[in-house]
Amino acid sequence: MVLLPTSVALAAVIIAVTDEVPRVLLVRPSADQDTEADALPSGEFDPAEHSSLDRGVRGWVKVHTGLSVRYVEQLYTFGNRYRDAAELHGGPRLLTVAYLVLSPEHVVTSGEQAVWRDWYSYLPWEDWREGRPAVIDEVIQPGLERWVKSSADAALRATREERVGLCFGCGKGAKRDPVLALERYELLYEAGLVAEALRDRVLRERAEGRTPAPIDDMERSQAARLGTGLMRDDRRILAAALARLRGKLAYRPVVFELLPADFTLFQLQRVVEALVGARLHKQNFRRMLMQAGIVEATGQTQATGRGRPAELYRFRREATRVRAVVGIGLPTTRAVD
Amino acid sequence: MVLLPTSVALAAVIIAVTDEVPRVLLVRPSADQDTEADALPSGEFDPAEHSSLDRGVRGWVKVHTGLSVRYVEQLYTFGNRYRDAAELHGGPRLLTVAYLVLSPEHVVTSGEQAVWRDWYSYLPWEDWREGRPAVIDEVIQPGLERWVKSSADAALRATREERVGLCFGCGKGAKRDPVLALERYELLYEAGLVAEALRDRVLRERAEGRTPAPIDDMERSQAARLGTGLMRDDRRILAAALARLRGKLAYRPVVFELLPADFTLFQLQRVVEALVGARLHKQNFRRMLMQAGIVEATGQTQATGRGRPAELYRFRREATRVRAVVGIGLPTTRAVD
DNA sequence: AGAATTATGCTCGTGTAGAGCATAACGTGC
DNA sequence: GCACGTTATGCTCTACACGAGCATAATTCT
Incomplete structure (x- = not known):
């Protein structure tokens, strides 16, 4: 019997649509936490209690919301180093199995600090119902252009340009593909435009024993226009859920x-x-x-x-x-x- | 730091196509094993060595095959109870993160007991290149009809009939959907037609303290016509890989x-x-x-x-x-x- | 009653994809 | 050299899916 210093968590992206607003259920961190960001409802996978991962998710959703949900679908398993900041101080490696959960609209939240949030407040560039979101032209395009220009060599530059074109392209014949939501988030993260990218840059530099480069005002205000950040990489998980759901439709x-x-x-x-x-x-x-x-x-x-x-x-x-x-x-x- | 009695494994479905045959790389079990079935190459996830799950997979693939592969894509994470027979005797719960790996054809296998196998020898009902496979009409259709008829009530019967129609349907207007490979395998498993279903039935009954119902000759010969079984639920993982790859194409x-x-x-x-x-x-x-x-x-x-x-x-x-x-x-x- | 509003029915044009005929460019056997 | 089989490539015909928009039906509001 092998015991690994690995902690396995189950996270749920619980979706409901009311009043034409797609909502995701988030939990507020307890007051004694030093982080402020909201998080996806999650819990540790308990092999003694959960006979399968799906059942584990249903169990945790019930704890967080009181709901007995019907539709549960596995999304992705995340296991990158330093996903959890606690790992920096010797904590175990955090493995998260993320799930998409769909719930009919007439949902009542019971239990703890759970709140329904418009998911587009976290991914504002994904909502084109009122036309092309202003944030794309005002923040994203210029930000990505700087990122492309800052490439070390021509090959990298070409790759980046291509990715930008694919994700946000508005050239001739280019159609916006709603399914590329995850690619778009990951692009913005790599380009250092979203809040979590700035946060993780500091963490990474600290982990490597360097003095973190400070986050300047422009970076901070840009990130603020790109929506609220979530705990850990929960916003990436949210983007993955959105992409999967759109594709599955x-x-x-x-x-x-x-x-x-x-x-x-x-x-x-x-x-x-x-x-x-x-x-x-x-x-x-x-x-x-x-x-x-x-x-x-x-x-x-x-x-x-x-x-x-x-x-x-x-x-x-x-x-x-x-x-x-x-x-x-x-x-x-x-x-x- | 929490230590769970959970073991995390990484499994790879490594695909190559040579001479119009889609092949998957399997490893032969070591001689001192009591099981005989081949298995997907896999290895334990080591958070100390692997900075991400992807990198862990690349590492294990290198160990098993000597290859530095380029395309690696996460498939699914399996965590059902009793996936691993060792769990029956107090072994840890086995969590497997399965990956799809694509490799150009000119691959040479180095390392241990690795062999390339035609994946259709494990999923013979999936190859329609020479027309509708005979095994469908001769084994699958009659077997599934018995399964539908044996339903406890009308509602279950309707559900089963619908699933059979969706997966193997040949009625009016029904097109064969290559992407439903996983659904088809799972249907055959639930209907008790494939070898692993028979194996697991015995295991389950033993785990529950009952006397296992013996596997009769018809079941055994049917299962033999439905291809070779693999270790654990590796054939399900293979079916999932096939489905994902077909969909992605x-x-x-x-x-x-x-x-x-x-x-x-x-x-x-x-x-x-x-x-x-x-x-x-x-x-x-x-x-x-x-x-x-x-x-x-x-x-x-x-x-x-x-x-x-x-x-x-x-x-x-x-x-x-x-x-x-x-x-x-x-x-x-x-x-x- | 008439305007505004929402639901529903229908048509037109275009692009895509299934199916098959026709032609081009190579080998082999006589 | 020539007929023939074989594989590659080009083109057409047709059915269908889908974007776009006009027309009509059934309500409420004023």
Whole structure:
């Protein structure tokens, strides 16, 4: 029996969409912590109690929120050195298995210091519903340009330029790909634009016994415009969850895990738009749903106050049999050259 | 510092394609083991030596094969109870972080008992290049029908029927989806058709203190037709790797990690066919490559002995900038109602 | 009643992909 | 040298998915 100085944690990105806002559940750190940032709900994996990782996640989610969630999907396992600052002082290596958890909207938070937050307050460049976010032109583009220019050699410069183009490209024929959310966060981290990158730079230099270069005002104000930081690499995990969820929308009917049993097609569209971070064409969205056959009318209608009442629909679970690929197509705005 | 009775292993699914055969690298168990099945190369994660999980995998791959691999991608983390039979006798809980590793074809195995195996000898129902595999009609379909019929209640029966239809469905409008490889394996496991399911049934019953129901001859011969079993749940990991690789082909240019620098378009096609397990339309495949702009001609040609010599091409790395989505489209044979 | 608002139905144009015919460039056997 | 098989490459026809927008239906508000 081998005992490794490794601690295994389970972290959950719990998602719900209410009022067209995609929310993630975070916990506030206890008052006696010296860190201030919020964190994803997590807990240690206990092999004695948890017969599987999934069940471990469900257990911890129940502790944090009181919820018995249905949809749980493993995201990624993180194990980089110095993810946890405690490691610098001889703490064990922290391995985190991150999970994506989807919850219908009518969620009530019970338990401790848990709060629902708009996930775009942590990834503001991902929300294009009101058009191209101003933060891209004002902070990200210039910041990334400096980063590209500061490359040591031509090869590195080319690689960086390519990555920037792929992630934030707005040239001819370039379409924004909502699924690249993780790549975008990692780019901003490497370029030293987000708050965690600055924090970790200091930690790393301290670990190497050097005097940390101070964080200057421009860096700090830039980072502030790029949203709030989270504990450890929780924001990276959040970005990974967003990317996975967006990708999955296109080929699996996962949206319905976030909706009540009965819904109007427009409600469904609003939820998808919130997740994808882009507006969709109403009529085409309806057409796609109908010809995929993944929803069926209940016969009832729902009045919203004004305008024609919308028909209520429900998810057809049997639909998965008909077509292997069922899902919500992501928008690919035709190049407007 | 918390010490958990948990052992963290890194396992690698190392893939190469030679002579139109997709191969996976396996290690033979040492002679003093009581188990006979081959296993994926793996090793314990050592936080003292490995600064990240990726680097740990590279390290172990080097030990097992002598290779310095380029493409490494995390697949999934497995942590179910009783994955490792040693756990029954008080051994630690085994957590395995599985990785997909791609290697160009000209690989020479050095080191220990490592052998390249055709991965379809473990998943014979996944290779449709010579048409629908006979094993599906002869073993799988009847076996799954029995499983569906043996359901306790109508609801379970409906769920099972749906899963069978999705995974192996050949009804109207149903297309075979190469990406569902993992779902197919898991279905066969749950239905008790593959060898590991029989093995684990005995283990589970023994763990619960019951007298294990014997494995009858029909079960044994069925399982034998469904390919060779591997150690632990390594075959599930292999299925997961296959599914991930097939899925990734469609939106990322990963095939080129398995090819030499220069190749003919037909060689490229053969590799993709080997991975997807299906034949492709030659002309359409070429057209797709050209209009995606992911390859460029070198100007040289290669004679195969007979027939017109083919032009040599190389991968255009810059191509990723042009279109966010670059990859090899998977075939979707049009419904032949 | 009429305007505003929301839901729903339908069409048009374009791009993509499945399928197959036609031609080009090489070997082999006579 | 010539017919033939074989492989590579170019092109067309067609069905379908999807972006975009017009038109109509069913409500509420004034």
